[in-house]
Amino acid sequence: MKVPSIFSALLLASAAGFAALTPAAAGDYVVGVIVPQSGQTAFIGDSALKAMILRAEQINAEGGINGHKIKLDAQDEKCNPTSAVNIAQEFVNGSGVAGVLGPFCSADSIAVKPIFARAKVVDLTVASTADAITKDSKWTFQIAAPDGVYAQTLANYAADHGKKIAILNDTSAFGLGAYATVDKVLKQRNANVVAHEQITAGQADLTPQVLKLKQAGADFVVALVLGGDAAKLCLTSRDLGFKAQLAGQTAWSFPNVLSLSKGACDGAIFTDPFDPDKPEAKSMLDAYQKRWNDRPQSYFAAAGWDALSLWAEAAKKAGTAGSDEIDQEKLLDALDNTKGYKGVMGVGDATINFSATDHIALDVDGTHLRRIQGDKLISLGDEKSK
Amino acid sequence: MSDFLQLLVGAVTLGAIYALIALGFNLIFAASRLMNFAQGDLAMLGAMVGVTLAGTLHLPFSLVVLAAVVVVGLLFLAFNLGVLRPLAKRNATLTSMVMATLALSMFLQGAAELIWGRLEQAVPSPVGSTPLLVGGIVIVPHYLVVVGTSAVAFLAMFFFFRRTLTGKALLATGFEPEAARLVGINPVSMVALTCFLGGGFAALGGLIIGPITFAAPWMGLSLAVKGFAASMLGGLGSLPGALLGGLIVGLLETFGAGYVSSAYSDAIIFLALMLILFVRPAGLLGSPLVTGEHF
Structure with missing residues (x-):
């Protein structure tokens, strides 16, 4: 499906105004985002993508990742496995990405899993809740709480x-x-x-x-x-x-x-998995409101924010100054060693911990x-x- | 007792829908011996027309009913003229024509997904949503619309077959196309007429079940399966058979879930279907014309 729908054409037009979405310059880290942007499932992706743009702007303002700026390359998965697979192929075979955030829909995440595993590219799924998302692949992570x-x-x-x-x-x-x-x-x-x-x-x-x-x-x-x-x-x-x-x-x-x-x-x-009254959530929501004049109620913005933050933390450890590529083996290793990360997602004192055998961000303590x-x-x- | 009556209300409503789907199915079968596997998806299309015309554009419901019936009826008529007839002219077997309807079913699902998206959407009801309380039994007003519409459709069809020349000509075409041709009936236009009517009744069924089940591109399959079961149970090609079969399927589904097991309510329907077909291979009111005499 190469023909963009009217919706995505409109969205692309409006996206031209987003600083973090402008074409990548040399030395930028391109982060591929597989996100629903059109049709009835657009609401799932909308606030998450806005939170990612905001977070990317923040990180870039603070000096980026070891001096490299983040550029988001957001593509419309349409909540349709065929679209998601095409985008994943493009990310893997095209000019290359420093990381992948998404997909958001469970069937899409399961469909793209073998592509990223074969290409050895780290994928942080954002809102997919099926229990099988992280199964049988060391390259896939799950930010949303599983079913x-x-x-x-x-x-x-x-x-x-x-x-x-x-x-x-x-x-x-x-x-x-x-x-x-x-x-x-x-x-x-x-x-x-x-x-x-x-x-x-x-x-x-x-x-x-x-x-x-x-x-x-x-x-x-x-x-x-x-x-x-x-x-x-x-x-x-x-x-x-x-x-x-x-x-x-x-x-x-x-x-x-x-x-x-x-x-x-x-x-x-x-x-x-989201408590808007938690301090981390409050400060994210305040920044979001300032940037987009809106206050999301669902957890998607938090999931998008945390996915990009987790990737950035790991990329800082995995990347080297001067190279605009990130070694995915090193990135995976850095993510596997994520311990005690206090995210916007999760409730109370719950923290996000990954290991080589556990790629699921939240457990029972992280939901209410x-x-x-x-x-x-x-x-x-x-x-x-x- | 009140639970029994409550279940009965739901059962009759569902039965009325399944009967309408089976009616369209039987009309097409009666004239052409064709099993239309796209019947459920034509119903889905009727519901989707409701989503757009009644939900988005807020047109009056009578207009929406008319539009859904005419649009979907014409669509299936076009399929008959553009696909089925050329196939028949090339001496295609009935089986390959049945496969063509299966292709239409998949095409309609895919197209609906592109146009309306994959999630369920509301179809507005022409009546309010405040339930009526009749002797302790809750009746959702729209249920009356469903039963009433179905009743009117069946009465109209009984009248059509018993009292009009076209209706009788249609029946004759089904029984003996060659003989019908000899007395001046054009079987091709008779089949075209049933395609329009069959598509229209499917759309009507989908449109009026929409406010109860919501509309989604994948809703056609379960409607087609239940409608087909109703048609087989009552007797393929039989008008009263569609009504009887639809009601039986509705009763089996609802009372099966209510009194036997909610996990097996669909299994109960098809178990009953097998038993009845074992005793009466042509269905309860079916004519022996449609038994598998060639096997």
């Missing part, structure tokens, strides 16, 4: 707060995998699970499942469903007068779910729960320590 981590956070919260817990999952790879994790944690915690129901992703009518949860008297539903199914669950629960606490994964807070559910998801809680309130996402704060 398994979200499932664990949800299960623990359910065990703490639910008296009669129900689990609802879809029968996709995501739903079944997350169910296995939730089920294990709830059994370990001896939680009172009163019902387990399944749906087919995209199922037309959720009435049977919601009725059964209602009959079981559930007061807390761990809902391992995504997108339209999440919205349908909120709507059906409201219609049938089922008032249990619904709890889902971070994707529940995305604009498509909020608009489809027309307010029915109000009060639902979701796992999130937030609540959907209209178009606002509220931190549970005191509620959490109850």
